[in-house]
Amino acid sequence: MSEHKKLYDEVFSLIEKHDDWMSKTINLIASENVSSPAVRSAIVCDFRDRYAEGWPGERVYAGCKYIDEVELITIDLAKKLYRAEFADVRPVSGVVANLAMYTAAMEPLDRMMALSIARGGHISHARKDLGGTAGQIRGHKVRNWIFDDKEFNIDVEESMKEIRKLQEKGDEIKFLLFGGSVFPFPHPVKEFREIADEYGITIGYDSAHVSGLIASGFFQDPLREGADMMTTSTHKTLPGPQHAMVLAKEEWAEKIKRASFPGLLSNHHLHNVAGLAIALAEMIEFGVDYSRQIMKNAKALAQSLHERGWQVIAEHKGFTQSHVVLVDVTETPMKDGRAVEENLE
Ligand SMILES: Cc1ncc(COP(=O)(O)O)c(C=O)c1O
Structure with a gap:
């Protein structure tokens, strides 16, 4: 097999591994999302x-x-x-x-x-x-x-x-x-x-x-x-x-x-x-239910982190009014975010 064919196959294999990994991961990155099957089929036209x-x-x-x-x-x-x-x-x-x-x-x-x-x-x-x-x-x-x-x-x-x-x-x-x-x-x-x-x-x-x-x-x-x-x-x-x-x-x-x-x-x-x-x-059809669930998830995450003793910011304001939950980890063993991220991966 040529060197290039190996790389070609390698790329497909890596994509498969990535997709499989993501399908089993709870991704908490606030700037990302998962698009619907319909959106995905439109973007390959x-x-x-x-x-x-x-x-x-x-x-x-x-x-x-x-x-x-x-x-x-x-x-x-x-x-x-x-x-x-x-x-x-x-x-x-x-x-x-x-x-x-x-x-x-x-x-x-x-x-x-x-x-x-x-x-x-x-x-x-x-x-x-x-x-x-x-x-x-x-x-x-x-x-x-x-x-x-x-x-x-x-x-x-x-x-x-x-x-x-x-x-x-x-x-x-x-x-x-x-x-x-x-x-x-x-x-x-x-x-x-x-x-x-x-x-x-x-x-x-x-x-x-x-x-x-x-x-x-x-x-x-x-x-x-x-x-x-x-x-x-x-x-x-x-x-x-x-x-x-x-x-x-x-x-x-x-x-x-x-x-x-x-x-x-x-x-x-x-x-x-x-x-x-x-x-x-x-979004026009389902956006209200979808966004309501996003907010419910964010509030529930904030509340349960708070109940477990984490320093979730803005308790007096109900923690968040968006999808973002902020935790002050500066005084905890989690303060090195990069190390925590690497451990979780
Ligand atoms: C507030 C804000 N503006 C702009 C951007 C950039 O968007 P893009 O990555 O699509 O260039 C981001 C990305 O996370 C963002 O958080």
Whole structure:
């Protein structure tokens, strides 16, 4: 057998082992999910080998008539599920969706507020010296929200003072980013709408983690609370394929479209758009029961860890209002997370 054939067989064998392992594992990684058989069958269609580029009906490539119809259905389902005036379903990942949002809302080098990574922000929200997407790719200066560790949320009063102080100093803030990767409680979006209007600031919301809960009405509703635009990856509490979207008020449509294409994307992984349509339809039909169960599971896990003596954060707030449960392990033998992870594997 040739060396390459051995490697070819090895890859199939490793995939089989991985699938078998995952089928017997309780996976507690909050940023992952399991998509339905219908989503999986959609993402292996011929779209996976095609190009489209551009908006449905205005494609650069031929051969797109069915692809266009599917993408238009996906857009309609996304708008319906999130009650959004506009949806761009092309970004291929949450980071790309965030880049599209930054590009639409800000000029390069503009200053923004975001959650620090230590308090749950995502690397795509972070400064240049941390290698963050916002700083490194777009040159944005990132100021961090002042955080209330006890409430595990943005400190509204102190953050408001910080924004006013910066505006008065001439260090203008152009963009307020809410949302993050460690996200047990809704962020105070509506509290900042007034100051945003006063200084002409745009509000964005990264719903990657909680978008399934938002869609089902169990978290907050950023587009009604004052966010101008919202990004989401589509494979966390929304159990779709690995992909992303930007949802926004209509007035942002043209800027977001141009940021996605030709700004950031050439092809946009059309098979995943098809899979996303299926996941969105499933959420419209079953999302309320599905999300209710996610929240019940998270609360039950938090409660039983607490009863067994673990330091689950925010007991006074019922531990969590999302799928995320946080345990302070710093004073326990579990404090080396990497070692614990390796032991469990
Ligand atoms: C808040 C947040 N935004 C963006 C992303 C990036 O999404 P993706 O991995 O699809 O690029 C993540 C990933 O976990 C995230 O937690």
